[in-house]
Every structure is written in C-alpha cells, then in structure tokens.
Amino acid sequence: KNQVEQSPQSLIILEGKNCTLQCNYTVSPFSNLRWYKQDTGRGPVSLTIMTFSENTKSNGRYTATLDADTKQSSLHITASQLSDSASYICVVRGWATSGTYKYIFGTGTRLKVLA
Amino acid sequence: EAQVTQNPRYLITVTGKKLTVTCSQNMNHEYMSWYRQDPGLGLRQIYYSMNVEVTDKGDVPEGYKVSRKEKRNFPLILESPSPNQTSLYFCASIGTSPGELFFGEGSRLTVL
Numbered sequence: 001k002n003q004v005e006q007s008p009q010s011l012i013i014l015e016g017k018n019c020t021l022q023c024n025y026t027v028s029p030f031s032n033l034r035w036y037k038q039d040t041g042r043g044p045v046s047l048t049i050m051t052f053s054e055n056t057k058s059n060g061r062y063t064a065t066l067d068a069d070t071k072q073s074s075l076h077i078t079a080s081q082l083s084d085s086a087s088y089i090c091v092v093r094g095w096a097t098s099g100t101y102k103y104i105f106g107t108g109t110r111l112k113v114l115a
Numbered sequence: 116e117a118q119v120t121q122n123p124r125y126l127i128t129v130t131g132k133k134l135t136v137t138c139s140q141n142m143n144h145e146y147m148s149w150y151r152q153d154p155g156l157g158l159r160q161i162y163y164s165m166n167v168e169v170t171d172k173g174d175v176p177e178g179y180k181v182s183r184k185e186k187r188n189f190p191l192i193l194e195s196p197s198p199n200q201t202s203l204y205f206c207a208s209i210g211t212s213p214g215e216l217f218f219g220e221g222s223r224l225t226v227l
Contacts, residue, residue: 031214032214034215034216036216041221041223042220042221043119043205043207043218043219043220043221044158044205044216044218045218046215046216049215089157089158091216093214100165100171101214102160103148103160103216105150105157105158105159106157107155107156107157108157
C-alpha cells in the first residue's frame with residue numbers, strides 16, 4: 001500500500017535552534033518527493049522538490065535530503081525563526097494503476113517555534 | 116500573479132442544503148484536483164480532472180460531484196451535505212513536469 005509517514009507529529013523548539021523532520025514512504029513506483037509548508041488556515045506552499053537522482057537540495061534555511069534506497073527524506077531547518085511555525089507536509093508523487101500520477105500525502109509535522 | 120482562488124472561504128450550512136465551492140486558476144493548467152483535510156488524516160483526494168470534460172474519482176468521492184466545463188474552473192458540488200463533510204477543502208492545480216501542486220487558500224465548511 002502506498003503510504004507516507006512523517007515524524008514527529010509535533011515539535012516545539014526555541015528560536016534560533018535547528019531541527020530535522022522525517023518522512024518515510026512506501027510509494028512505488030516513485031516519481032518525486034516534495035516538502036510543503038502550511039501556515040495555519042492557509043494552503044500548502046512548496047518548499048523543495050526531490051527527484052530520484054537528487055540527494056540534497058537547499059532553499060534558504062531549508063535543506064531537504066532524499067535516500068531513495070531506504071525511501072527516506074528529511075527536512076532540516078537551520079536557525080529557526082518564529083515564522084517557521086507551521087505544519088510541514090511530505091508529498092510523494094507516484095503512479096496510479098490508471099496510468100496517471102498520484103500524490104500521496106503525509107499527515108504532517110506541526111512545528112512550533114518559541115521566542 | 117499565479118493563483119488558485121476558492122470561494123467561499125468559510126461556510127456554515129445545514130444538512131441537505133446543496134452548496135457549491137468554486138475554484139479558479141489562472142495558470143492554464145490542465146490538471147486540477149480537490150482535497151479535504153481533516154485532523155490526523157492529512158490531505159485526501161476527492162476528485163480530479165486531467166482536462167476539460169475529463170474527471171475521475173479520487174480516494175473519498177462519496178457525497179461529492181464535480182464538473183470541468185472550462186479549463187480554469189473546477190467547482191466542487193455537495194448535493195446534500197451531511198455533518199461528516201465538515202472539513203477544510205483545498206483546490207489545487209498542477210503544473211507541467213515536475214508537477215508542482217498549487218493550492219488555493221482553502222474553504223472551511225461546517226455542516227450542522
């Protein structure tokens with residue numbers, strides 16, 4: 001069964017600290033993996049995309065890694081800011097039996113950054 | 116500015132009263148999709164459309180209808196809403212490869 005699991009479910013850190021969010025997936029065949037940031041009450045916004053051949057990709061203070069062999073990805077946030085408080089969703093694109101692509105969503109990690 | 120616009124953003128209705136949530140995108144994307152988001156369950160696909168006049172069921176289509184008469188619009192119809200359809204709904208359009216999802220701001224629906 002295609003699944004995306006994220007950990008931890010929630011996380012509280014102090015401003016300025018680093019943190020790492022995890023995503024494990026069992027989606028096959030795999031197309032790509034994205035991390036989205038969702039502020040409370042808003043739509044998710046893409047942070048990074050990882051394809052099969054990419055190991056690491058950065059977007060400012062966000063760095064995503066992908067290990068396609070172990071089917072794991074992580075999102076590392078450096079020098080956290082209050083504005084990083086949000087839910088972070090891991091989304092894997094695979095292929096449905098109909099031949100179209102399909103997006104499988106994790107349940108997200110809710111991050112709270114405290115001053 | 117690239118946008119996916121949903122309306123209404125907030126709605127409280129009663130069981131059985133038909134409602135439509137509109138979705139419009141200005142990016143000329145062919146692929147559009149509706150999701151619902153519930154606590155602890157993540158985003159689940161309701162319906163999707165690969166192009167005009169082409170729609171198909173997602174994972175949780177029961178109680179919903181959609182139509183795609185124009186490329187830019189993809190309304191979600193609840194013919195007879197029930198309380199278990201109380202949720203946060205997102206419309207998304209999907210760009211060409213590598214297929215980034217662009218989400219609307221969400222529509223919070225409460226069915227009493």
